Amino acid sequence: MLTTRDLFFGVGLPALVGCVLFVVARIAPLLFLRATGNRLPTGAAGLGVLATTRRDASPFALVLGYLVAENLLRGRPSVPPADAAQTLYFALLVLGLLSAAYECRGGAAWRFYLPISLALVLLPTVWLLVRPLAEHAWNRTEAAAWIGGLCLAAIAMTVALDRLFAGRPGVGASAGLVLVLSLAAPVLAMSGTKTYGQLAASGAAALFPGVAAAAAGWTGGFSRRMAPAFVLLLGGMLLTGHLLANLTVTNAVLLLLAPLAMWIDRLSIVGHWAAWQRGALALVAAALPAGAAVALAAQKFLEDMASGY
Numbered sequence: 001m002l003t004t005r006d007l008f009f010g011v012g013l014p015a016l017v018g019c020v021l022f023v024v025a026r027i028a029p030l031l032f033l034r035a036t037g038n039r040l041p042t043g044a045a046g047l048g049v050l051a052t053t054r055r056d057a058s059p060f061a062l063v064l065g066y067l068v069a070e071n072l073l074r075g076r077p078s079v080p081p082a083d084a085a086q087t088l089y090f091a092l093l094v095l096g097l098l099s100a101a102y103e104c105r106g107g108a109a110w111r112f113y114l115p116i117s118l119a120l121v122l123l124p125t126v127w128l129l130v131r132p133l134a135e136h137a138w139n140r141t142e143a144a145a146w147i148g149g150l151c152l153a154a155i156a157m158t159v160a161l162d163r164l165f166a167g168r169p170g171v172g173a174s175a176g177l178v179l180v181l182s183l184a185a186p187v188l189a190m191s192g193t194k195t196y197g198q199l200a201a202s203g204a205a206a207l208f209p210g211v212a213a214a215a216a217g218w219t220g221g222f223s224r225r226m227a228p229a230f231v232l233l234l235g236g237m238l239l240t241g242h243l244l245a246n247l248t249v250t251n252a253v254l255l256l257l258a259p260l261a262m263w264i265d266r267l268s269i270v271g272h273w274a275a276w277q278r279g280a281l282a283l284v285a286a287a288l289p290a291g292a293a294v295a296l297a298a299q300k301f302l303e304d305m306a307s308g309y
Helices: 004-035 043-053 058-074 084-105 107-136 140-164 171-190 194-215 224-244 249-266 275-307
Strands: none
Touching: 004 058, 004 194, 058 084, 058 194, 058 224, 084 107, 084 194, 084 224, 107 140, 107 224, 140 224, 140 249, 171 194, 171 224, 171 249, 171 275, 194 224, 224 249, 249 275
16 A cells, blocks of 8 residues: 555655756756857757757656655665665666766767666676576576576667667657556556565656656657666566566566567658657557556456455
């Protein structure tokens, strides 16, 4: 049962963090131009300048929203991490710092961000999450199969989302990511891990202001820079939910495939559609597998509840 405290710390404050970051990202170019003594051109020229200087706050919103929720709902994580959620905490913290470093560098330096984030953060986190089972429950063959398969899946999903969001596909695809996290929350909660459900909801709440900003025309939607953080958060919670709780493989796979389903709007058959139509199609494509996971989790949850009486 969710309490008012859970909703405030797990949803309200992360949403506030997201609002602040997306507003800062909106006004930062204007403040920079004013500080350097430049004036923003009027009309279309001014909009062009904003389009080339605007910053994407989505990776920082996702990271800070999670960190705030983790601190307030579960307390300050221990060093070294005591459980999987705390491992994700520190991994997201490192990824956030890496993103901040690249944000300061800017320009062509971003082309190195994806491989470095995979090598330094995502793949080591996979090993840290499965290490207890690899060392104490699996034989060498099982450990190699699990670790190899999970690393390949992390790479494939991150690259796929990176390419999908390379051109900032707009509000529909951005809303699709928020929808997937929102629906992952009840699936995780009904699979025996209320904590991960709350933390998934915190990520969705932190990103929601970015969807509102895209809908208002402030931004072009999330950029490719948020792909590593999204895969780390969603994939990490689904992995630990399966290994340490009762999340089924089917539901985990459905939730992982849901954001990739948004590639449907890149098909040539819909290339002539209006942007809002392709966005709606992407949102529906993400909602179908994620919604199926919710339905299956609810069915299993009700069956388990019935068998307990």
